[in-house]
Amino acid sequence: MKKNVLMMMAMAGMLVINVQAYAGDVELLQSEYQSQGAGPFSAAAGEKMWRQQYLDKKSGKQRSCQTCHGSDLTTSGKHARTGKVIDPLARSVNSERLTKVKFMKKWFKRNCKWTIGRECSAQEKGDFLAYLKGL
Amino acid sequence: MKTKLLNSIVMVGLLLTGSAVVNAAPGVAPVDNKIYAEECGTCHFAYPPGLLPERSWKKVMSGLEDHFGENAELDEADRAKLEAYLTTNAGDHSHYKRSKKLMRSIKSGATPLRISKIPYFVKEHREVPKGAIKHDKIRSISNCDACHTTAAKGRFGERGINIPGYGKWED
Numbered sequence: 660m661k662k663n664v665l666m667m668m669a670m671a672g673m674l675v676i677n678v679q680a681y682a683g684d685v686e687l688l689q690s691e692y693q694s695q696g697a698g699p700f701s702a703a704a705g706e707k708m709w710r711q712q713y714l715d716k717k718s719g720k721q722r723s724c725q726t727c728h729g730s731d732l733t734t735s736g737k738h739a740r741t742g743k744v745i746d747p748l749a750r751s752v753n754s755e756r757l758t759k760v761k762f763m764k765k766w767f768k769r770n771c772k773w774t775i776g777r778e779c780s781a782q783e784k785g786d787f788l789a790y791l792k793g794l
Numbered sequence: 795m796k797t798k799l800l801n802s803i804v805m806v807g808l809l810l811t812g813s814a815v816v817n818a819a820p821g822v823a824p825v826d827n828k829i830y831a832e833e834c835g836t837c838h839f840a841y842p843p844g845l846l847p848e849r850s851w852k853k854v855m856s857g858l859e860d861h862f863g864e865n866a867e868l869d870e871a872d873r874a875k876l877e878a879y880l881t882t883n884a885g886d887h888s889h890y891k892r893s894k895k896l897m898r899s900i901k902s903g904a905t906p907l908r909i910s911k912i913p914y915f916v917k918e919h920r921e922v923p924k925g926a927i928k929h930d931k932i933r934s935i936s937n938c939d940a941c942h943t944t945a946a947k948g949r950f951g952e953r954g955i956n957i958p959g960y961g962k963w964e965d
Binding site: 738740741742743761765768769770772773 | 863865869
């Protein structure tokens with residue numbers, strides 16, 4: 660009996676560690692944005708901005724996150740120019756997503772500039788993460 | 795004694811021939827850098843460094859913010875590491891046959907940014923059937939491995955060519 664309880668506790672402990680490892684890097688990045696004065700973060704604001712269209716002056720075409728990631732984040736996207744397949748962004752189908760701070764920072768920088776024409780603010784990035792981590 | 799000496803001479807001769815063959819390796823040196831394969835190969839075919847001269851790689855790596863119309867910025871540590879890898883292994887430092895041919899065809903004052911604009915490249919692709927590139931599996935002349943099935947090994951010979959929508963390339 661005592662052994663069982665111990666086992667249960669050990670398993671519960673492992674579960675906690677797992678959950679933390681799974682969600683850790685998003686929260687780490689969000690708290691970094693908070694330390695820059697941003698927050699609280701809103702999934703709704705993130706989603707709105709995700710779907711919004713921005714005019715690219717150079718090409719005269721509208722761009723949004725969906726241009727490459729597609730409208731359903733549980734399926735693959737396709738790079739607008741190269742046709743390269745972009746793996747699904749939703750964590751529910753792709754557990755590798757939102758697991759590396761360095762990776763997230765790199766793509767925020769590149770993709771905000773490509774899509775919106777400028778870097779995103781800490782608030783905007785935190786909102787994006789709030790939206791994406793719920794998928 | 796004499797035969798031993800003769801043997802040695804023959805052996806040395808064989809060794810020399812062997813190394814000459816290594817020096818004239820076909821194709822280009824394949825990519826052997828993990829960061830390069832990851833950072834650059836995520837978006838496009840990881841072009842072996844031996845396809846461009848050192849001066850071209852320097853120019854490419856100093857303009858990643860507008861990388862052929864895309865933003866490909868890296869943090870400075872990675873950027874510097876990759877520039878070092880690319881310039882050290884650039885075509886003008888390579889002994890590989892295909893690199894030498896590419897480099898020889900570039901005018902001395904030119905710094906090409908696109909491999910596909912190098913005269914030797916243009917010449918070698920002049921027989922590609924018209925419209926073939928438009929195929930959905932190719933889309934651009936820059937997608938080497940769409941047709942060159944052994945491109946990742948640095949081999950671009952005719953035997954490895956299979957053009958989607960057209961088929962194997964035969965003389």
